[in-house]
Amino acid sequence: MSAPSPRVIEHTEPDSDHSKTSRRNIVNPKNLWPDDPSHPVKVALRTYFLSLSLSLGPVLLPVALTLVNRSSSLETRLGSFRRVLRREVGLTGFPFAITVAVCGGITLKHFWEAIGVHHVTVDKQDDPEVRRQPVVASTSQRRPTVLSLTAQACSGMSNSTPSGSQKAFLSNILSSTIALFLLQRARQSKAGSHRPFTTFGFTLLFFCRATDAIMQHFLSVESTRKANLSNISANRSNSNKPSADVPMPAEGDGKAKKWHQSTAAWLDAVVFWACSARIMWCFFYQPHRLPPSYVKWISSLANVDKRLLDALRAMRSKEWVYGHSSTHSHLMTSYAKDRGYPLSWGDPQVLPACGGTDADVVWKALGVPGRGGVGGLPCELLHSGVTTRWGLDNSCLTNVGMRFCLAFIEAMALYLPVHFLPLLFTRPSSILQRHRAIPALLAAIRSATFLSTFLSSYFFAVCFTRTLVLAKLFPWIPHDVWDGPYGCVLAGSLTCGWSILFENTRRRGEMALYVLPRAVKASLPARWIGGNHAGARLAERIVFVLSLASLLTFAVHEPESLRGLSRWTLAFVMKGPNAEFWKRRKERIETCPQTPISPSSNSISTRSVDHL
Numbered sequence: 238m239s240a241p242s243p244r245v246i247e248h249t250e251p252d253s254d255h256s257k258t259s260r261r262n263i264v265n266p267k268n269l270w271p272d273d274p275s276h277p278v279k280v281a282l283r284t285y286f287l288s289l290s291l292s293l294g295p296v297l298l299p300v301a302l303t304l305v306n307r308s309s310s311l312e313t314r315l316g317s318f319r320r321v322l323r324r325e326v327g328l329t330g331f332p333f334a335i336t337v338a339v340c341g342g343i344t345l346k347h348f349w350e351a352i353g354v355h356h357v358t359v360d361k362q363d364d365p366e367v368r369r370q371p372v373v374a375s376t377s378q379r380r381p382t383v384l385s386l387t388a389q390a391c392s393g394m395s396n397s398t399p400s401g402s403q404k405a406f407l408s409n410i411l412s413s414t415i416a417l418f419l420l421q422r423a424r425q426s427k428a429g430s431h432r433p434f435t436t437f438g439f440t441l442l443f444f445c446r447a448t449d450a451i452m453q454h455f456l457s458v459e460s461t462r463k464a465n466l467s468n469i470s471a472n473r474s475n476s477n478k479p480s481a482d483v484p485m486p487a488e489g490d491g492k493a494k495k496w497h498q499s500t501a502a503w504l505d506a507v508v509f510w511a512c513s514a515r516i517m518w519c520f521f522y523q524p525h526r527l528p529p530s531y532v533k534w535i536s537s538l539a540n541v542d543k544r545l546l547d548a549l550r551a552m553r554s555k556e557w558v559y560g561h562s563s564t565h566s567h568l569m570t571s572y573a574k575d576r577g578y579p580l581s582w583g584d585p586q587v588l589p590a591c592g593g594t595d596a597d598v599v600w601k602a603l604g605v606p607g608r609g610g611v612g613g614l615p616c617e618l619l620h621s622g623v624t625t626r627w628g629l630d631n632s633c634l635t636n637v638g639m640r641f642c643l644a645f646i647e648a649m650a651l652y653l654p655v656h657f658l659p660l661l662f663t664r665p666s667s668i669l670q671r672h673r674a675i676p677a678l679l680a681a682i683r684s685a686t687f688l689s690t691f692l693s694s695y696f697f698a699v700c701f702t703r704t705l706v707l708a709k710l711f712p713w714i715p716h717d718v719w720d721g722p723y724g725c726v727l728a729g730s731l732t733c734g735w736s737i738l739f740e741n742t743r744r745r746g747e748m749a750l751y752v753l754p755r756a757v758k759a760s761l762p763a764r765w766i767g768g769n770h771a772g773a774r775l776a777e778r779i780v781f782v783l784s785l786a787s788l789l790t791f792a793v794h795e796p797e798s799l800r801g802l803s804r805w806t807l808a809f810v811m812k813g814p815n816a817e818f819w820k821r822r823k824e825r826i827e828t829c830p831q832t833p834i835s836p837s838s839n840s841i842s843t844r845s846v847d848h849l
């Protein structure tokens with residue numbers, strides 16, 4: 238049999254199916270609604286309507302309440318409603334700007350790839366040497382040329398390769414910049430001043446989520462490296478030992494995965510601890526740095542009288558000094574009277590400044606029991622009012638236990654609906670099933686234990702510092718220090734955050750990401766947040782663009798690095814219900830849903846984020 242004769246093949250450049258589809262979708266208007274759920278048009282529609290629902294809900298609720306309120310005219314109420322609606326639906330509103338950022342980057346990347354591949358193909362077809370030179374190939378074997386390999390590489394740029402991710406990142410930077418200037422467009426007020434930092438809350442939110450995605454990426458790379466080293470070691474020892482005694486490569490992968498999960502869980506715990514410490518310290522001394530709704534929620538949960546908070550702030554500013562008269566003495570004297578104690582128990586001029594035998598004489602004269610060897614305010618004034626009614630006010634441990642029980646009851650009332658409502662809405666009959674109801678109940682108990690431990694451990698650290706141990710060990714240190722900003726309040730702030738260890742490891746990440754933007758804002762200088770600092774404005778814009786571009790790039794090329802709300806939202810936006818993450822969630826019923834740390838919504842809205 239003779240060998241097959243070579244045949245002359247017309248020189249054509251290969252083109253990828255993705256590039257052809259991209260050019261057809263861009264040029265041909267008939268393909269504006271393809272079956273691909275990741276098409277830019279479908280991504281734009283999902284992004285716009287999702288962001289519109291998230292932004293209009295919290296913003297229109299107060300306006301809707303004004304429509305019911307009859308204190309103003311109907312025309313005034315309708316006018317405010319139209320202004321809010323026009324602001325959110327307009328070109329500078331949050332929905333349109335986010336749609337530009339998300340869909341603009343995808344469209345720019347498609348244009349970039351289509352133009353790049355088309356340019357390479359046209360240049361090669363216009364080359365007379367290439368057009369005249371026939372390509373001879375055998376039916377059994379065809380030698381690849383340099384031009385064909387280059388064309389194949391160009392046609393594969395749309396895959397999840399470094400070049401493709403770099404193109405996506407650069408495209409997202411451009412689209413995020415456009416979205417930023419849409420949101421930050423200067424709005425001239427009647428006084429002639431501009432409204433600064435309209436995107437500061439979004440910047441903090443995107444920055445924290447993008448930082449977490451980058452950290453998860455490096456943890457994944459490190460776990461992969463550990464798995465490879467473990468597998469190599471197992472393969473080497475496999476040649477010298479019986480197979481029954483040698484760990485399989487899958488065991489190395491499992492150990493690396495467990496290392497990744499445990500490391501991420503501990504990092505989340507440390508982040509939550511640090512953020513909680515900063516937030517609680519600011520709650521006592523700088524509440525203006527926190528969102529008003531957050532301050533109100535902590536106040537209702539801690540059940541601390543405002544006069545006590547004002548007295549602590551006066552101690553920090555040196556306007557309250559033990560052993561001297563103060564213009565703020567009326568705060569604690571009136572508070573002591575309302576609690577049923579003598580006025581002298583709240584008078585700084587009468588109370589002992591230090592511990593020791595001199596303090597014992599004062600306490601005996603004032604009739605304060607169980608405070609020998611220490612000074613400062615009696616702990617009875619810091620304890621819960623419930624212990625006063627039961628006659629147990631002089632016991633610090635009883636106060637801690639009572640606060641734990643009360644907080645646990647309130648937390649269970651909050652978390653039971655959170656854990657059982659998803660089961661009720663998805664499969665109502667599953668509530669009666671033991672394997673569904675018991676895990677949900679245990680998850681609610683675990684979350685309630687976390688929240689009640691958070692609160693009670695704070696008050697235990699306060700009493701431990703100023704009464705039980707530290708103040709007795711060092712009686713010569715004035716109680717202006719123990720009751721100051723770096724005394725018992727700091728000790729409580731550094732203690733309460735470790736209660737996150739009671740929570741499920743899967744929830745620590747989302748809870749840490751929830752408090753991180755608030756802690757970052759509370760740590761920034763006030764002049765940066767005010768909007769009059771040019772360097773801060775420039776830095777805020779750069780961080781906004783880079784963070785949002787990073788999130789969008791991770792959502793397409795490495796969605797495993799995203800967690801929690803960012804992963805759920807971007808998975809739906811980019812691929813809709815066909816995303817693998819959403820498919821897996823449809824196949825199983827979540828028995829342990831996301832645990833919030835406050836009753837407020839975590840949704841991304843223009844109003845809620847501005848309060849950050």
